[in-house]
Amino acid sequence: MKLTVSSVAKCVAIYTTMAASMVISASAIADEELNKLSKEAQDPLAKIISMPIFFNQYTDIADSGKDNNAILIQPVVPFSFGSDEWYGIARAIIPIDDFEIPDESGVGDTTLDIVFATNVRPGLRAGFGPIFQIPTHSNSALGKDSWGAGLSGGLVLTEGRWVIGGLATQVWDVNGDNAAEDINTFTFQPIVNYDFGEKGGWIFTSTPLIVADFTKDDDKWDVPIGGGFSHMSRIGKMPVSWGPQVYKHVKGAADWEFRFMVRAILPGF
Template structure:
């Protein structure tokens, strides 16, 4: 069950609630909080292929970026991904999925989103081997419309992940899953956000429902001006295996 939770294209319904608290954000060095609600719903296309859909709904508490400005709370831009993934791994044991990612102009305030629509490719690949699960998720979103007065979107996300599952402690694991982002439209010194860190997770059961609990922390060794210094990530994931 832990390895299924670590597989972004597992053919299993799950609902993760991932809370990211970013510290020292903006010129006022205040705290930003982003709760990502990320339902994953798989569809069986035939005996060889699955379609795995993932929606990310960000609930944001945005700090002020100027004196006299208030904190803004609301919904950010929703992202939707659809991965076409083979039912069986490759002969080398690799699991993969590929498809589009769409960014929707859904923010409840102009400070919480890009005010533009986006589209691009997304791919994930991973390999479970023994106690380890390792791989990466990569996507790039380009703007395809919206408010022409707002900045263009050309942003890449790279999330490598390495998990070690303790053989003698079922459901417990160590995780390394930093979210690296690159804003290709930004100035040269402000393009990259590169976190380093890690955390620990445990699968438990609430009644008959498996639940994945995870806590981790990441320090940004590279970040744009007014970006966070470090991040605390807490996750609660409900899993509904067949």
């Protein structure tokens, strides 16, 4: 769809309704544990078990007036392996797609990222490791038959109310039979978060996903710019962070991206 007043109002209404339902269901941030978890949840290299789910809408694909929607399920599980200084983080991304271009719905390809991380100094974490792309798509329009493998790395600084850093990945195909199955994808996700303070529990967040597909001759880059807000609450006894984000794609097929995130923090580790 074209970005019009009515379309913006529709998206705002959807996200406002979702946020309101979360507020009604959850108690406001009120204890020291939630304050600490709120800070840790902003760091993708933190040693916490979590289950983020992203609801993404991409508007006006290739100036067609049609939208693509995706639910991204991203379980994150840290693990230890006998080192006092290093620890591991396993992170999967499982996409459930509902596309108007192409007109297909189903499961896309799964990404599995295994990072070995360490505390470089207080407040500064670094990590690197292998990443794999697994052909789990339910039909050929939603993924590639090739397996992919590559490298990932990240650096995150927590300083006062700021959390700043970035995550980068590079994946190539390992068994592509033809050019259509080639994989040569680079991603970079900058991280800029600002905590407004313990009493409010609100955080400004900007985590756009920049993608370059080097198998394409033209239009290789997808570059969104924007941000949003998140809040840490409880549903029952479970800490949950949630919030909306909006991004303008200055390069790429989509015009705008509307994102709503819900992240459950699970006990363990």
